Amino acid sequence: MAASVDSVSTGRPGRPSAPLPGPVPWIAMYHSVGDCSDDPYRITVTPERLGRQLAWLRRRGLRGVSVADLLAARARGDGRDLVALTFDDGYVDFLTGALPLLRRWNCGATLFVLPGRLGGDNAWDPLGPRKPLLNAAGIRQAIEHGVEIGSHGLTHVDLTKTDDATLKAEVAESRALLKELTGGPVEGFCYPYGTVDQRAVQAVREAGYRYACAIDPGPLTGLLALPRVHIGQNDTAWRMFLKLRLHRLRRRPAKGDAA
Template identity: 55%
Template sequence: MTQTVSKRTWRDTGRPFPYVLMYHSVAVYQRDPYLVTVDPRRFDQQLRWLRDNGLRGVSMRELMRARRAGEARGLVGLTFDDGYADFARNVVPALQRHGCTGTVFVIAGRIGGDNEWDPAGPRKRLMTADEVREVAEAGVEVGSHGLLHQHMSYLDDDELVAEAVESRDLLRELTGQDVAGFCYPYGDVDQRVVDTVTAAGYEYGCAIWRSEVSGPHALPRTYIGDRDGALRLRAKHLRHRLTGLR
């Protein structure tokens, strides 16, 4: 019922989708063929740009609840896919310096592993269980990125349920906190996947692109990379304001 009400409200009132930024890794790097890495100095500049322009980065849980209360003006969702170890080392301190929060989507079945799904790129370590607990205790929202970073639409029904339900259970047990959000690996989402994630009890879901299933359980996001300085950030924010409606 919650999903239906949210979809109807957005469609009927013309309210825009929330502005959500999509990051992955924040680290010093030499090679980045998948364009998933932002240098820590650039990341600091991006957070400063948000604050200088009257915006504040927050977790998705905070953003969605603020929207329901009509108090989301000036809030931007900050999301970080995959749960890289550099999140604990580089992202959390930067968020704290700028008075921001964020959401990290952790792959529950690969904690302490690496990004083996990116064969052409450098190996990037994922957070350990201790690091996931530490970032949760620091006020970061931990969401699910599934069990194994798989294309969700390729899975059969039982596998799909496991990705949504078992990953949430593992992260709840690890952090001692609720897990409100799901992020679809590769942005791969269709109606069957959305229905499964909704039935699993998630408050929201993050996709990448707008599609026919866009809504509170398939939210489009804006990619942010290392090339995004002030002018590109302004252009992306303006594009969202102009095209963020259904």
Template identity: 65%
Template sequence: MPAEPWLLMYHSVTHCTEDPYRVTVAPDRLRRQLRWLKSRGLRGVGIAELLRERAAGRGSRLVGLTFDDGYADFTENAVPLLREHGFTATVFVLPGRLGGDNAWDPLGPRKPLLTEEGVRNAAVAGMEIGSHGMRHVSLPDADEATLLAETAHSRKLLREITDRPVEGYCYAYGDVDARALDAVRGAGYSYACAIDPGPLTGPYALPRIHIGNEDTALRLTVKRLLHPFRRRGMPDAPRAGVAR
């Protein structure tokens, strides 16, 4: 089994003409990307499932699919396509902004975020619900009270909304340092996703690769081939002794 699991990072799935942060993938493009994965014998799953399967010595054909920010279009556009292909995913949501919009982005269009009902609907559809913090705050810059709210309190709220364990955390902006990592681990998460965490790479700073609307079959093939050379090796399972 490859040492480096392939974790793909999506955000919004909709039609959009203005996309300065490259966070939007059109539904038709997502369908083609998922079809590309399936045609190669790969199956997209949420991160908790991916880590469990790898810990059991399986999972070599699994790809982790993540959707950051919890946009309302996740249930509207992404979930039907995921289910069409027999895939699942992890959606990282912001319980402090439910029913709001992406106010943290100074540029680009305002996009609605999932409501409580939307989060529950995603969970019922078989998707993993993870925390993206309360309000999309960079943890390395946060004071102690904010750090606690973004990690532990957001997990508590999501567990109350879904009535399910909340295993995963995702660092806003991909920002992570040792203090933030310790706070996430101390809040009881089993894993956390970053982007390019460098020497912090591990179960609480999983690297991911950005997938955008420009990623055709050829670009996906190149990204897949280059992946083992871009990522450091990481353990197959979360560290023991972490409460869920």
């Protein structure tokens, strides 16, 4: 079982940092919102499915917010009714498929983007259709609607398999580019593929991020390696309920979820 966020030091080695109060936060992981008929990675949900999932959250008295807002609420001792909604990669369909539904259900979100691939596509995926990524104007449009922007690295590479120079560029240079693009702070990082090790965590810490999201980081769980729950097209209300319960009990995504 992964260690609790409550008990894991997230400061520099040997120097404990303030723990998050209460149970581990519930952070939902989305990717693309659009046509899912050709989706070998199971990372796409249709707008219709996303709308039903957001409606389910609201019926249970929960509201989707950005990771930064969730962590700020938890630091105040609040936020038990909040769920963080994250969208990886920065697909163009975030603006057309996700944003209108977030606004309809009064939800916030965090969008993790790749400043080294602005206006490009998901070239890192060998299978499936090419999906266009947001350009700088699209990212600024998301910001105008209250969406938090975080880094997903420069180009979407597995940080646990890179050399030191590439690791620094993917983590630190991506933050610098996004701060210049957005004109504001960039507090969050998301590990590509969800893979993380101590070396990657240290690079994220040194780059100055406040938090980072993974998938199932095990003993590294903490503010710089937050676990998330994959949400897909097959996640009906019943599956959402089970994933919420399993995440709180096991502090890891439901068994069999895709990265």
